[in-house]
Amino acid sequence: MTVHIVGCGLAGLAAAVQAVGRGRSVRLYEAAGQAGGRCRSFFDPVLGRTIDNGNHLLLSGNRSARRFVETIGSAGELVGPDRARFDFLRLADGRRWSLDLGRGMLPLWLLGARHRVPRTIARDYFALVQLMLARPHQTVADIVPDDHPLYDALIVPMTIAILNAAPTEGAAVLLGAVLRETFLRGGGACRPLVARRSLDAALVEPALDWLGGRAVRPQFNRRLRGLEFARGRLAALAFAEGTVAIGPDDAVVLAVPPAAAGEIVPDLVVPTETRAILNAHFRVDGMAAPPPGPVGVIGSLAEWIFVRGDVVSTTTSAADAGMDEDAGALAGRLWQDAARVLGRAGPVPPWRIIKERRATYAQTPSQQPLRPQPWTAWPNLFLAGDWIAGPLPATIEGAIRSGDRAAELACGVEGSDPAAR
Numbered sequence: 001m002t003v004h005i006v007g008c009g010l011a012g013l014a015a016a017v018q019a020v021g022r023g024r025s026v027r028l029y030e031a032a033g034q035a036g037g038r039c040r041s042f043f044d045p046v047l048g049r050t051i052d053n054g055n056h057l058l059l060s061g062n063r064s065a066r067r068f069v070e071t072i073g074s075a076g077e078l079v080g081p082d083r084a085r086f087d088f089l090r091l092a093d094g095r096r097w098s099l100d101l102g103r104g105m106l107p108l109w110l111l112g113a114r115h116r117v118p119r120t121i122a123r124d125y126f127a128l129v130q131l132m133l134a135r136p137h138q139t140v141a142d143i144v145p146d147d148h149p150l151y152d153a154l155i156v157p158m159t160i161a162i163l164n165a166a167p168t169e170g171a172a173v174l175l176g177a178v179l180r181e182t183f184l185r186g187g188g189a190c191r192p193l194v195a196r197r198s199l200d201a202a203l204v205e206p207a208l209d210w211l212g213g214r215a216v217r218p219q220f221n222r223r224l225r226g227l228e229f230a231r232g233r234l235a236a237l238a239f240a241e242g243t244v245a246i247g248p249d250d251a252v253v254l255a256v257p258p259a260a261a262g263e264i265v266p267d268l269v270v271p272t273e274t275r276a277i278l279n280a281h282f283r284v285d286g287m288a289a290p291p292p293g294p295v296g297v298i299g300s301l302a303e304w305i306f307v308r309g310d311v312v313s314t315t316t317s318a319a320d321a322g323m324d325e326d327a328g329a330l331a332g333r334l335w336q337d338a339a340r341v342l343g344r345a346g347p348v349p350p351w352r353i354i355k356e357r358r359a360t361y362a363q364t365p366s367q368q369p370l371r372p373q374p375w376t377a378w379p380n381l382f383l384a385g386d387w388i389a390g391p392l393p394a395t396i397e398g399a400i401r402s403g404d405r406a407a408e409l410a411c412g413v414e415g416s417d418p419a420a421r
Helices: 010-021 063-072 122-132 151-163 172-181 199-212 258-264 327-342 396-410
Strands: 002-006 025-029 041-044 049-052 085-090 095-100 192-195 224-230 233-239 242-245 251-254 274-283 295-298 304-308 311-317 351-361 381-383
Touching: 002 010, 002 396, 010 025, 010 063, 010 199, 010 251, 010 396, 041 199, 049 199, 049 274, 049 311, 063 199, 063 396, 085 151, 122 172, 151 172, 151 295, 151 311, 192 199, 192 304, 224 258, 251 396, 274 327, 295 327, 304 327, 311 327, 327 351, 381 396
Parallel strands: 002 025, 002 251, 085 295, 251 381
Antiparallel strands: 041 049, 085 095, 224 233, 233 242, 274 311, 274 351, 295 304, 304 311
């Protein structure tokens, strides 16, 4: 049996690693000239540095992602503080604080005012429990309104970072699912983790090396044009360069974006709306000791700031309104925010703006029902991606877990029905 996997983003790579680990032969195809999908890295000649297309944050409780990097041997490439601490700055008044969840299971941090959002009390955090009990039709703001003590300082930055949507439109069930797997399990599951060198070095290159050591090498620049069916099964993959026959015992995992899947899979319903993410990278000479982790910025265009070596990066989620703004003007505004956080002065350093216009599907209550299941009407065709139906939002953890599920289904693993997870 051969599992054919179309797409070398994280969902496709996870599916390939899972299928090979189960003893299956794997063939891997990718339309682009490199693997990684949205989690890709490249050398930027202006900065003279390797940068990621965007900033991605993992949490220590992301069990599928942690298992993935342990399998491919790159766990050491994910680094972060030794405790679940998140630093924030409100630009309006310059006030800084930390949300410090500690290391253990018990939420003892709620008892100390210096570990909480300023001017909040312990019972305010019951709102997070309410999010875990959300119903499918509710937005985050339906449960935690804008007059709640946590709204501006925690709910807004957390929702935008996790759902790529404002609380007024983000699906509360998705945020609640993340909180169940992290916050509910204590500080030990909430430590922020980032790529030590690059996303490629942490997630992509080690996966390709691991697969290559098992005779699986992607075929790049192979764009899927269509699918051919016969006798109720998927019979062939039609690429621009030719057709690949699917054997009677073979299976296919389609790990491509929703729009691409919707074009080639008959009658497939997929999410139709997307949301953008804006990222900026600056090379800053003479950087002092960086913050121990990402810094959330309240009331600014730059919502999160990351520092890796002498590269300062910013992320602005749900950024559709800024996609047509001049890149130079955006760089100036984003650097002004970053400079205040880092205590820097001077002109805008060398920069690179990256606009991801379709970074995620719109994670709203109206789009959630459009996420298809990983199985299809054909018994040998399965779907993977962070947009496939499941409890988690469009994150690295969601993509990897989806790839694992699709591979289990393709391999005929008992109990792999994702609806039960």
